Amino acid sequence: MDIQALQGLSLMSDKDSQTRALQYFEQLKASVDGWQLCIEAFTSGIYDSDDHVKFFCLQVIEHFLRNRYYKSGTEDQKMIRHLLSCILERQRASVEKSFLKNKMSQIVSLAFVVDYPHRWPDFFSALLSIIKQGQWQVDIYLRVLLAIDTEVVDRDIVHTQEATRRNSLIKDAMREDCVKNLSDSWLQILTEYESSHVELVCTCLEVIGKYISWIEISLIANNRFVPLLVRFMSLRLLRESACDCIHDILSKGMEPLGKVELVESFTTVLQNSGSLQPPEDEDEEFVFKLSKLVNNMGVQLISSWHKLKGVDDDNAVKVLEAVETKVNLLLHFFGDEDDDISGSVVTFVQDYITVLKQMDQLLPKQRENVEHLMYVLIKKMKFDESYNFEQEGEEEAMFQEYRKQLRVVFNNLAQLDGQLALVTVHNLVSHMLPHWKEQELWDVEVTIALLYQLGEALPTSHGQHFSGNAEKASVLQEMMRTMLKSGVNCHGHKIVQLQYFETLVRYDRFFACEPLYIPDTLRAFMDERGFHHRSPQVRSRSAYLFSRFAKTIRIHLQNYLPEIFQQLHDLLVLNTPENGCQTLLSNEDQLFLYETVSTLIVTSNFPPEKSGLMKEVLAPIAETFTVMLEKMATETNEQKQLLYAQSISNAMALASRASKGFSGQQTMHDCGCEATFTDLLKIFLQAINVPVQRPLIHVGLRQYLHRMVVCLEKDILPFIPLVLEQLVKQPEARELHDFIPLVNQLIMKFKGSIGPFLQAVFMPLVTAIFHTLTAPGDELDQQKKNDNKMLQKSYYLFLSTIVSNDLMDVLKNQDAQNLQEILLTVVQGAVEFLDPPSQKLCFNILRKLTEAWGGLKDVSGFAKFIYDSMIPACFLAPLRPSFDIQDGQTALALGECALCLKSIYENRGEEMLTFLQRDYLPTLQMSTQQIIEFCQALQLDIKLFRNYYKSFFMKAKS
Known part of the structure; x- marks a missing residue:
């Protein structure tokens, strides 16, 4: 071994030493005998005091086992067997770090999947023999079994077809060869080390939980193991692992009647021992595992009920009775203060509701259960006092995810019993909202949230629940009236404001029935409760929600347009470096307002004033655009240049969004607004040849051009050659690539009638593309290569668009x-x-x-x-x-x-x-x-x- 290279494995080594160690690692993996060197180093004992070197050696050996061992000869197999013997009988096991033990166990498992059963039929005899040597060998034995599970069984790992076939053969061989002996060894470990080494017992329980999925259930669900598992449920240090093990046992795939018998037998012994009741010591981790176990019991029983229903109805009735006996436990855990514990039984809750939906008529006890579920759900949906609304972190995000689950449960309860949902929420609204000033924040918020949720839970609410006939007014219409009368929109907390506006928009049809509430609602949007709220989050969401609200009831807003325009005036001011980009709404929020204002103008009842109103709305853009462009061109500070460029691009984006109010050229013509948008286009075209920040500014310009193809139609054609003329002066691959979709849009919109125009711009554009693609460049410039590839793809799409739209004469005439x-x-x-x-x-x-x-x-x-x-x-x-x-x-x-x-x-x-x-x-x-x-x-x-x-x-x- 290269001693100097191995020194680079230390975390304290410098970068060069670490690089050399990495290179040596790759060299050993690639070499024919590198793995042999590593086995010699590992088994010799020379490096016993250096964990980094041992792990390094094991990684090289792992690479060999994964990639070349399957085609190895007898001598190589002997060397691997020698290594495995050293690992299994390792005398230093007591002082090995856990990560090394895991890696050694993985090495054993990798050799196992290649050798067993054909090349090493007595593998398990050798493995089982080591547990007699003491606790450290038992530890290695159990880790090896877990590693084998990972390689052979773990369903989270995607296996190739060949590996799947191999794994099936291994499991078949193990069933015949050793699983009885393995189960005997597990019982021995559980009883022998229960008092002295609980960590070994916990690992053994994990092994049982893994293996039970494919071994015979009777090996574990018997009078030898079950009493042990039940007793462990009462021992503080073992109960979590025992609970997990029982959970895994109950998850085993079985026929429905066998599964029901298994679940009920465990339920009986656990209830008799008091193990299903949460402990008095309030150990949250164990209670969480216990709740998962109860959830699994319910889910497994309901799954069996579905399989038996319609096939064996007598037994299906008995299974349903068994489910009902678990509901009290379900309600207890669902209502637990800890959201993790409550969330762990949501699957059982959902499955139980699904069962009840299939009942012809609910029994009194079942109806009582449903009402209890609704009560618990409302309680659990409330925000906690510790919730940080100003700086939401991981805990807050977890609660929001949990709350999403609860909303789904509420929807299902409402589908099961719509009247219950309506009455429950109606009672909340009637008692909470008129007296919101005396109520806690979370009680007020959850009331409005549930009113909102009814719209999803009862889909007919948009159609049948709102009518212009006061005599037929629905409960939901009454609740909306109560909310609007209550003045709860003056609540000081942003979470209430947000939920209030969300609810207004969900039930926007209410205002078509009762338009007298529109003025107060508009004021709420416009003042410090909405657009001018101190919270940016409320201002932003209000802008989006108002755009939806205004579009839906625009016909009913005609009399309020002057007031709306006046109130929105300060919100349409552009964010520019001059005002520090500190306007109330962000660029993205303003997009919604510009589109909303445009829509209201287009649908207004005063045609002669439409063009004047639109011009007034767009005036700030027209007035400041040229000034910002000039300032950007003369600005030397790159950061300020970027700010100007962002403002310029945003100005064009806002004008584009304002054009969304028009469905096409006819609409724009009818409103007399063509000149306004054409004049803006002329102003914007000044940006085509800006000396700095071109990519960012051209994004906004292209966006506006695309919209004008829709709104001005052929009137835009005279401007395209001007754009192209500027582009081809200094063509860049990305700019040309981004420009081609505009030409494609023109072709697809106007087809044959665009022939003369396309004839004129075709060769200049193609020539610019050819010139850009063939221009010399740095071979190492990957960005340029990517840009050229994108341009080439766009070029072929351009030609395809031409030939697909009956414009082949453009090519023929070249x-x-x-x-x-x-x-x-x-x-x-x-x-x-x-x-x-x-x-x-x-x-x-x-x-x-x-x-x-x-x-x-x-x-x-x-x-x-x-x-x-x-x-x-x-x-x-x-x-x-x-x-x-x-x-x-x-x-x-x-x-x-x-x-x-x-x-x-x-x-x-x-x-x-x-x-x-x-x-x-x-x-x-x-x-x-x-x-x-x-x-x-x-x-x-x-x-x-x-x-x-x-x-x-x-x-x-x-």
Whole structure:
């Protein structure tokens, strides 16, 4: 061993020494005898005092066992056996660190899965023999069994088919060979070390829990083990492990009647011993495990009930009675103050409710249980006094997750008994909200939260619960009225404000029935309770919720628009470096307000004023944009430059969002707002050639251009050449890549009518792309390579968009040399571009061009291109080593390639067959028989030819 290299294993070593140790590690793994050196070092005792070196050696040996041991010879097997003997009978086991013991156990298990049962049939005899040597060997024995479980059984590990088959054989062999002896050894360990070494007993219980899933249940569920397990449940140091072990035993896959018998037998002995009652010492960890055990009992019984129902109804009734006997325990744990304990029985709660849903009629006791569940649920949904609303951490996040589970339970209870849910929440609302000032925060919040939750629990609430007829007003409508009258929106705490606004928006249809509540609701949104709240969280959420609220009831807001616009005026001020970006709402929040205001203007009843109102809303953007652009250009501080750029980009994003109020050009025209947005576009285009922060600013500009394609339609076309002209002056791959989707959007929207425009911009754009892709660059610049690849993909998508939208004349009308160059780039993409989706796209382009131009009447020398380039591409691409036919995406490209060939045949007929037979296929060293076979296959229907084509290349590449 390289002593100097091993010194780098110490945590105190310098970086160079650690690097050398890592290199030595890789060298030993790769070498033929590195593992042997490590075995000698480990077994010699030289490094017994150095844990790092021992672990290092074991890792090298592990690599050998995982990768090469299965094909080892007799001598190698002997050496591994020697190592395993040293591990199992290791005299230093008492002082070994736990991580070393685990690694040694893993080494034993890795050799085991290769050698057992064929190369080492008496493995378990050797393993079982060591437990007589003392407690340290028992420890290693149990760790080895756990490691074997990890390699052979653990369902959380994904195994290959071969490994799964191997593991099944191992378990079958163990069932015949040793599991009886193993269970005897477990009983021996449990009884012998119960008093002296409880850690060994706990590990043994873990082993039993792991192995019970696949061994015979009678080996453990018997008069030898069960009394022990029950007794352990009363011993403080053993009860948690015993509880886990019983949980695992009850989880074993079994037939329903056998499972019921198992659960009930354990229930009986545990109840008789008092073990199912939470201990008086308030050990939360044990209570948590006990609650999981009760949850499992209920879940297993209900699972058996589902299997028996309709098949064996008499026994199904008995199982349901057994479930009912567990409900008191369920309610006890569900109501525990500790949320982890309560949450651990939620599955049982949900399954029990599911059972009750299938009952024709609930029994009085079952109805009482449901009411109790509802009571406990409301209590548990309340925020705790310790909840930190200002700085939510891990505990708060855990409570929110737990609360989500409770909301699901509430929904299910409401589906089971909708009247109970309505009456319960109605009582809360009636008693709490009118007197909210005298109530605790959490009581007020949970009341509104449950009112909100009814909307999800009772889906009909949006339709049937709100009507304009006061005589038919529902309970839910009454509750909304109570909440709005109560003035609870003046509550000082943000959590109540947030829940209040969420509830308003959930039941926004209420305001269509009772519009008299709209003014007060609007004021709540606008003042210090909403947009002007001291909490940024409330302000932000209010902006989003108001956008939803306003869109839904916009018809009823007509009379309040002047007040709304006035109140929102200060909130539409841009965040700029000049005001320190300290406006009340963030950039993202303002997006919602701009869209809301736009929607309200568009749907308002005063058409002559719409354009003036829209201009007023967008005026801050128009006024400050040019100023910010100039300041950014002259600013030398990069941080301030970035702030200006963010403000400029955000200004364009806000204008884009304001255009969302218009569904298209007609809407914008009807509102008289075209000039407003066109003028803004002219202002924004100043940013096309900014000297700094171009990528960030161009994001906002492109976003606005995309929206204007929708809102201005063809009126935007005169501006596109200007944008392109600036782009091609100093083309960059990423900018061109980001610009192409805009052109694609124009093509797909206007199709054939955009031909003249596309004709004008086509070659300048293509030339800029070619220039950028072929520009010299640093070979090590990975970012540039990635940008070029993205641009190349966009280029092929651009060509595909053209040929897919009946605009092939744009290509046909190009100069012959330019067209030839473009076609060759498509062939190059089909053959050489290492991106299967793009290759598929290229073959698709070639196929569509063939369908349009490939007839006997030649178009621009296209027939020559077919024979010189296209047909060879259909063979060269699949034959490339990088073309993996087994890959799903590549297989799709191959299918498109076959379609391309088929299209050529359909358009050129016998001429193509002659070319293949006489001129091309012989150059591929194909025999005459193969050539005839290929040409015959080409004349079959496309499905048969595609299958043949795939098998042809699979054979060619094998």
